[in-house]
Amino acid sequence: MSPETQTMNSALFSKNIAGPHNFGPGPSILPKQVCEEASRAIINFNNTGLSILEIGHRTKLFQPVIEEAVSTLKELMQLDNDHEILFLHGGASTQFFQVPMNLLDEKALASYTDTDVWGSKAIKEAKLFGRVEVVASSKDKNYSYLPKQFVVDPSSAYLHLTTNNTIYGTQWKDLSLFFNKNVPLVADMSSDILSRQIDFNKFDLIYAGAQKNIGAAGVNVVVVSKNCLGKVSRQLPTMMDYRNHIEANSLLNTPPVFAIYICMLTLRWLRNNGGIAEAEKRNEVKAKLLYDTLDNSSIYKPTIPTEDRSLMNAVFTIENAEVEKEFLLLCEKENMVGVKGHRTTGGFRISMYNAMPYDSVKALTDLMKYFEQTKA
Ligand code: PMP
Numbered sequence: 001m002s003p004e005t006q007t008m009n010s011a012l013f014s015k016n017i018a019g020p021h022n023f024g025p026g027p028s029i030l031p032k033q034v035c036e037e038a039s040r041a042i043i044n045f046n047n048t049g050l051s052i053l054e055i056g057h058r059t060k061l062f063q064p065v066i067e068e069a070v071s072t073l074k075e076l077m078q079l080d081n082d083h084e085i086l087f088l089h090g091g092a093s094t095q096f097f098q099v100p101m102n103l104l105d106e107k108a109l110a111s112y113t114d115t116d117v118w119g120s121k122a123i124k125e126a127k128l129f130g131r132v133e134v135v136a137s138s139k140d141k142n143y144s145y146l147p148k149q150f151v152v153d154p155s156s157a158y159l160h161l162t163t164n165n166t167i168y169g170t171q172w173k174d175l176s177l178f179f180n181k182n183v184p185l186v187a188d189m190s191s192d193i194l195s196r197q198i199d200f201n202k203f204d205l206i207y208a209g210a211q212k213n214i215g216a217a218g219v220n221v222v223v224v225s226k227n228c229l230g231k232v233s234r235q236l237p238t239m240m241d242y243r244n245h246i247e248a249n250s251l252l253n254t255p256p257v258f259a260i261y262i263c264m265l266t267l268r269w270l271r272n273n274g275g276i277a278e279a280e281k282r283n284e285v286k287a288k289l290l291y292d293t294l295d296n297s298s299i300y301k302p303t304i305p306t307e308d309r310s311l312m313n314a315v316f317t318i319e320n321a322e323v324e325k326e327f328l329l330l331c332e333k334e335n336m337v338g339v340k341g342h343r344t345t346g347g348f349r350i351s352m353y354n355a356m357p358y359d360s361v362k363a364l365t366d367l368m369k370y371f372e373q374t375k376a
Pocket of ligand 1: 091092094164165190209210
């Protein structure tokens with residue numbers, strides 16, 4: 001809190017940790033310990049005198065890093081032996097086409113849900129490889145809700161969903177809706193993976209860019225069931241075939257060594273802090289604080305109905321454009337980083353991934369309440 005804002009009405013504020021408070025949607029906040037340890041490893045990795053940035057991916061130094069990343073992720077997600085974990089390049093966006101390349105034959109059908117810009121990008125790519133049916137869409141209302149009544153052709157090669165819609169702030173809460181469709185499931189979990197307990201084994205394939213809940217940008221995680229591979233008739237480029245990456249333990253070519261190292265540290269942090277079960281509890285408490293603040297306000301307008309609200313990305317607007325600008329300026333001044341909404345929604349988006357401390361959400365909600373009082 002700047003002294004200037006504080007003297008305006010100091011009684012309103014609780015004692016919070018110092019900013020900046022990083023509410024960015026991704027790349028986003030990482031645990032402080034992870035950044036500290038990584039900074040040491042850039043100078044001297046594990047007392048070798050070498051930097052983590054200069055070690056070979058096939059050396060004895062890197063081997064334990066990727067092994068720990070894989071085993072910790074496997075433990076956190078409680079994966080069965082049929083599921084393999086891959087660290088791949090190209091971001092989640094590459095999975096938009098790598099998935100249909102590997103799973104969808106030219107004449108076969110894939111069912112897709114269209115609940116965000118990201119889902120619609122995945123649909124566009126899938127159409128290059130086979131037949132696509134959009135079984136549910138909320139595009140008619142600018143993706144502001146989740147369409148729950150839909151039918152899926154049982155012959156679908158798979159049904160694709162985005163579990164958390166980063167831009168619009170919706171999240172599928174009850175995934176049994178998908179489990180009941182009795183078709184293989186593929187999920188883009190980029191913005192809520194490891195944030196809540198899910199039966200991950202129910203999915204044939206899960207992908208996620210690492211830069212929100214897993215680690216740093218530059219790598220994405222793919223969890224794939226071996227059973228669903230090798231069924232398409234097309235020839236796959238070597239780097240596009242998941243089976244080659246499984247065979248090579250994600251070392252088919254030079255992987256993003258540093259990004260994988262950050263994943264390993266972040267996953268270790270999560271495991272040492274109670275795993276997904278405890279992260280979920282913390283995420284619920286943070287989101288409740290923010291949504292309660294929105295619901296008890298007369299100036300902030302949450303854009304998503306309660307049942308569909310994301311615990312990861314909360315989106316809201318302020319009706320009066322001038323007041324909105326004023327609040328944005330105040331956020332900047334008070335070191336609230338990354339709060340501006342996506343260009344397609346306007347308003348504000350508050351991202352509260354696993355590493356976001358409660359105190360940062362408290363500092364923001366205190367500021368919101370304070371600002372609202374000045375407008376009364
Ligand atoms: N899917 C979702 C749900 C996302 O939020 C994003 C990026 N924020 C992407 C896909 C695209 O990820 P990338 O930039 O890693 O390709």
